[in-house]
Amino acid sequence: MLFYSKLIEFRQSIKYIYFIKFTNLYRTLKMDEKNKCDLKEISEGLATIKTRGNVFYNPVQEFNRDLSISVISVFAKQFRQEKLEKAKSSEQETIDWQAGTKYEDGLYILEALSATGLRSIRYAKEIPGVKEIVANDLSAKAVEDIVNNIKCNNVEQLVTPSHSDAVILMYQHKHHQNQFDVIDLDPYGCPSIFLDSAIQAIKDGGLLLVTATDMAVLAGNSPETCYTKYGAISLRIKSCHEMALRILLQCIESHANRYGRYIVPLISLSADFYIRVFVRVYSGQYKCKFSTSKLSHVYHCTGCDSFTLQPLGILKTNEKNTNLVKFKIPTGPAVSQKCEHCGHPHHIGGPIWSAPIHSPEFVKQILQTASEKLVTIRRIQGVLNVVSEELHDxxxxxxxxxxxxxxxxxxxxxxxxxxxxxxxxxxxxxxxxxxxxxxxxxxxxxxxxxxxxxxxxxxxxxxxxxxxxxxxxxxxxxxxxxxxxxxxxxxxxxxxxLGFIRFQANPLPHWGPGSRNTAMVGDQKISKSKKNQGKRKREDSPETEEKN
CATH class of the missing domain: 3.30.56.70 (N2,N2-dimethylguanosine tRNA methyltransferase, C-terminal domain)
Structure with missing residues (x-):
C-alpha cells in the first residue's frame, strides 16, 4: 500500500510540474501576443517607427524635432566651411550634400537620450552631410526598439545604436579625436546632470542642443531647488520664461568655463511646456574672462514687478587701443533698499545670462532654408520671425x-x-x-x-x-x-x-510633458489627465468635508 501511495504522489508531482511549465509557456505566449498588439506605428517626417507602451514618445515635440533638423542643417554647412577656412584650403563649398547619404567629413552626432530612436532616424533621413549618429539610451527595451526601427528605416549605415549611461558615454568621448560635432540633450526634467560630460565631449565650435522641461523650478515656484540644479535663484516674475532660458544658459556657461570653454547662443526658445537652447561651444581661456560681463543678478520689485540688472563684471576699454580690455568689478547695489517707483522691497535672483540669447544672422539663415515639407513649418516661420524682431541686447x-x-x-x-x-x-x-x-x-x-x-x-x-x-x-x-x-x-x-502665426495655442487637449517612461500615444495620458482634472477642488468641496 505504501508503494502505491508513493507512486500516486510521484505521478501527481509530475503532473504538477508539467502544469507549471504549461502555465508559464501560456503566459509567455500571451505576453508576446500582447506586446505585438501593443506595438504602435508612428510616422513623423520621413521616419516611421514602431513603439511599445513603455517607451516615451511625445507628439507635441514634433515642433522641437523639426526645428532641430533645420538648425543642424544650417550648422552643418557653416561648420564645414569653417573647417576649410581653418585648414587654409582654397576649396570652396561646392559639394551639394544629400540627406540619407554617409559623408566621411560629415557631422558626428550624438543623441544621448534616444528612447524610440525617432529623432536620430529623422536626423539621418533629413539632415544633409551626416557621417554618423549615435542613438543612445539606458533602457534595454528602448535600445531593442531603436535597433528594430533603424532596420525598418534602412539607416544602418548612418545610425549606430548604443546601450549606455549617457554621462559615461560622453566622458568616454572627451578626447579631441573622439569628440562629437553635435550633441542633443533632450531629457525628462532637468538637463544639468549631463552638462559636465557634454561640454567635454563636444568639439571646438560644436553645436550643443539642450532641453529643460522642469519649468516649475525654472519659473520661480521653487527657487531653492533651482539653485541646487542650475546654480541660480529663479524668480516668479512675468518674464519668468525668458529668465528660465537665461538661467539655463548661465548654467551651461558655468560648466564650460571650468574647462576653458565658453558658449555662443544661436537660438533660445520657450515653447509649450519646455525651453530649448542651441549654443555653440568654443575653447579659449582668454575669452572665458568675458563671462562675468555676460552674467547679472536681477533685482525684482515685489510691488510693481519692476526689475533691475546688476552685472557680475564690467569691461573697460582703452581709449587709444580698443583691443585692450580691463576686467573690473562693478560697484553696487544697483537699487536702493526700497523700490524707487512704489516703495516696496526687492527680491534678488540669478545670476542669469544677460548677453544676447539669439544670433540674428543664424535665425535669418534658418528662415531662408527651412524645408517647406516640415509639418510645423508655419509655426517655425511664425516663432522665428518674432525672434528676429526681438531686441537682442x-x-x-x-x-x-x-x-x-x-x-x-x-x-x-x-x-x-x-x-x-x-x-x-x-x-x-x-x-x-x-x-x-x-x-x-x-x-x-x-x-x-x-x-x-x-x-x-x-x-x-x-x-x-x-x-x-x-x-x-x-x-x-x-x-x-x-x-x-x-x-x-x-x-x-x-x-x-504678414499674418504669421506668432503666438501658439495649446497644441493638444491635456497636453504637457507626460510621465517618465510612459508613451504619449493612445488614451493612457489623456485618461489620466481627465481623472486628475479638478482633483484639488473636489477634495476641498463641502461634500468631501461632510464625508470625512
Whole structure:
C-alpha cells in the first residue's frame, strides 16, 4: 500500500510540474501576443517607427524635432566651411550634400537620450552631410526598439545604436579625436546632470542642443531647488520664461568655463511646456574672462514687478587701443533698499545670462532654408520671425496686463503703448514668449511715466488706490513730461502685418510633458489627465468635508 501511495504522489508531482511549465509557456505566449498588439506605428517626417507602451514618445515635440533638423542643417554647412577656412584650403563649398547619404567629413552626432530612436532616424533621413549618429539610451527595451526601427528605416549605415549611461558615454568621448560635432540633450526634467560630460565631449565650435522641461523650478515656484540644479535663484516674475532660458544658459556657461570653454547662443526658445537652447561651444581661456560681463543678478520689485540688472563684471576699454580690455568689478547695489517707483522691497535672483540669447544672422539663415515639407513649418516661420524682431541686447520684458493690473487702469491696445514708447525715442519689441510682452530699452521710470499719462486719460477708481499700495505710490508722482499715444508707423511689427502665426495655442487637449517612461500615444495620458482634472477642488468641496 505504501508503494502505491508513493507512486500516486510521484505521478501527481509530475503532473504538477508539467502544469507549471504549461502555465508559464501560456503566459509567455500571451505576453508576446500582447506586446505585438501593443506595438504602435508612428510616422513623423520621413521616419516611421514602431513603439511599445513603455517607451516615451511625445507628439507635441514634433515642433522641437523639426526645428532641430533645420538648425543642424544650417550648422552643418557653416561648420564645414569653417573647417576649410581653418585648414587654409582654397576649396570652396561646392559639394551639394544629400540627406540619407554617409559623408566621411560629415557631422558626428550624438543623441544621448534616444528612447524610440525617432529623432536620430529623422536626423539621418533629413539632415544633409551626416557621417554618423549615435542613438543612445539606458533602457534595454528602448535600445531593442531603436535597433528594430533603424532596420525598418534602412539607416544602418548612418545610425549606430548604443546601450549606455549617457554621462559615461560622453566622458568616454572627451578626447579631441573622439569628440562629437553635435550633441542633443533632450531629457525628462532637468538637463544639468549631463552638462559636465557634454561640454567635454563636444568639439571646438560644436553645436550643443539642450532641453529643460522642469519649468516649475525654472519659473520661480521653487527657487531653492533651482539653485541646487542650475546654480541660480529663479524668480516668479512675468518674464519668468525668458529668465528660465537665461538661467539655463548661465548654467551651461558655468560648466564650460571650468574647462576653458565658453558658449555662443544661436537660438533660445520657450515653447509649450519646455525651453530649448542651441549654443555653440568654443575653447579659449582668454575669452572665458568675458563671462562675468555676460552674467547679472536681477533685482525684482515685489510691488510693481519692476526689475533691475546688476552685472557680475564690467569691461573697460582703452581709449587709444580698443583691443585692450580691463576686467573690473562693478560697484553696487544697483537699487536702493526700497523700490524707487512704489516703495516696496526687492527680491534678488540669478545670476542669469544677460548677453544676447539669439544670433540674428543664424535665425535669418534658418528662415531662408527651412524645408517647406516640415509639418510645423508655419509655426517655425511664425516663432522665428518674432525672434528676429526681438531686441537682442535687452534682457527680460514687462507685460501690459501686469502693468495695467498694478495701476487698476483700463488696458489699452498693445499698439498704443508701443507707439508711446517709440514716440518717446526708445526701441520696443515683442518677445516670442508672451503675446502681451513689452521688451524695451526705455528706463523703467519712463515706462511708469507713460502709464501715468495713460491713467490721466483713463482714470483709475479712487476706491482701489489704497494707501501704501503700488498703484497709489506710482500714481502719486507726476510724469516728467507728456507722452504721445499717436500711432507710430513702426508700432505694428512686420510679423503681424504678414499674418504669421506668432503666438501658439495649446497644441493638444491635456497636453504637457507626460510621465517618465510612459508613451504619449493612445488614451493612457489623456485618461489620466481627465481623472486628475479638478482633483484639488473636489477634495476641498463641502461634500468631501461632510464625508470625512
Amino acid at each position: 535687452v534682457p527680460l520684458y514687462y507685460t501690459l496686463e501686469k502693468m495695467c493690473g498694478t495701476l487698476h487702469v483700463e488696458t489699452p491696445q498693445m499698439i498704443i503703448i508701443r507707439s508711446a514708447i517709440l514716440n518717446a525715442g526708445y526701441r520696443v519689441s515683442f518677445s516670442h514668449m508672451n503675446k502681451t510682452s513689452i521688451k524695451t530699452d526705455a528706463p523703467t521710470k519712463v515706462i511708469w511715466d507713460i502709464m501715468r499719462s495713460w491713467e490721466k486719460l483713463h482714470p483709475a477708481s479712487k476706491k482701489r488706490l489704497t494707501e501704501g499700495s503700488p498703484a497709489a505710490e506710482i500714481l502719486s508722482k507726476t510724469p516728467e513730461k507728456e507722452y504721445s499715444f499717436t500711432k507710430h508707423p513702426k508700432a505694428n511689427p512686420p510679423s503681424r502685418q
